[in-house]
Amino acid sequence: MNLRLCTRCILPETFPNIKFDADGVCHHCHQEESALAKSIAKKAEYRQKLDDLISATRDKTPAYDAIMAYSGGKDSSYTLKLLKERYGLRIIALTLDNHFVSPTAWDNIRAVVDKLGVDHMTFRPSWPLLKTLFCVTAREDIFSPATLLRASTICTACIGIVKSLVLKTALEMSIPLVGFGWSPGQAPIQSAIMKTNPSLIRQNQKALKAALPPDLLSSMAPYLLPDNYYDLYKDAFPYNIHPLAFFDYDEERIKTELKEIDWRAPTNTDTNSTNCMLNGFANQCHIQRHGFHPYVWEIANMVRQGIMSRADGIEKIYSPQNPEQVLYAQQKLGL
Numbered sequence: 001m002n003l004r005l006c007t008r009c010i011l012p013e014t015f016p017n018i019k020f021d022a023d024g025v026c027h028h029c030h031q032e033e034s035a036l037a038k039s040i041a042k043k044a045e046y047r048q049k050l051d052d053l054i055s056a057t058r059d060k061t062p063a064y065d066a067i068m069a070y071s072g073g074k075d076s077s078y079t080l081k082l083l084k085e086r087y088g089l090r091i092i093a094l095t096l097d098n099h100f101v102s103p104t105a106w107d108n109i110r111a112v113v114d115k116l117g118v119d120h121m122t123f124r125p126s127w128p129l130l131k132t133l134f135c136v137t138a139r140e141d142i143f144s145p146a147t148l149l150r151a152s153t154i155c156t157a158c159i160g161i162v163k164s165l166v167l168k169t170a171l172e173m174s175i176p177l178v179g180f181g182w183s184p185g186q187a188p189i190q191s192a193i194m195k196t197n198p199s200l201i202r203q204n205q206k207a208l209k210a211a212l213p214p215d216l217l218s219s220m221a222p223y224l225l226p227d228n229y230y231d232l233y234k235d236a237f238p239y240n241i242h243p244l245a246f247f248d249y250d251e252e253r254i255k256t257e258l259k260e261i262d263w264r265a266p267t268n269t270d271t272n273s274t275n276c277m278l279n280g281f282a283n284q285c286h287i288q289r290h291g292f293h294p295y296v297w298e299i300a301n302m303v304r305q306g307i308m309s310r311a312d313g314i315e316k317i318y319s320p321q322n323p324e325q326v327l328y329a330q331q332k333l334g335l
């Protein structure tokens, strides 16, 4: 590999605005040092915060205590297990069927929700709509430049629909907690328990609508928040929680615990996503356009936090995408 990498994390020289010191350590590693020390101390504080929040919200609404954005991947499966087994919450899991969920992920979704005894629903947007959205985002970066540092444009579009749908469903069903399976590298601990703010959500939705191709906007309306919801449900906006930011995170232990709930590791997807067959192609589009892997920020964070070894991180990020999977997605999208 000719690419120069930070000697501590694995960020490459092609990562926008990166600077290296004389030892080859990147400025993100230096900036994160103090935050990292604090976040270790914060873990216990956040576990307490979640205990308090759950005591305050549990059994206060008719149907569910929490809705989980459930991809069937290992992180969201593990989060679902945690919320169900540790806290005994009444949960409904929601899966966005983006038409690229791997067969193994479907097997896992059914097995896990059955084993845990949680309700589950699938939302499958129409294929012509998603095909157009994925084709547009495969070719063009329609969101803000900042989003490109964290994810591919295809992923950002898909996750935008997921976030919007779970929030909409939470409001309509009076569910006070929305669970996400973000890994400790994907989202910082400071945002791990956060009440959704209607005016901020309104801004995000506005930005999403502005970025979407105009001809898709009206057909995507069912997935977005209607304008009257901000008033209608103003006292019912839920808390977003992503507990993996403050529970000990160890991939091997997580996989062992997941075996207990009949979750099996898929073999036919790329090394970063355990559930989505579009991911390899999305990664490849991003790497070709921007010269760095869309997961490198997340994995660099995990390496820095000592959750993943540097060698494993390098293998995850700097191995080529699975060509069969890339081809599968390309052909399905007609690209």
Ligand SMILES: [Zn+2]
Binding pocket: 006, 007, 008, 009, 010, 011, 025, 026, 027, 028, 029
């Ligand atoms: Zn670094």
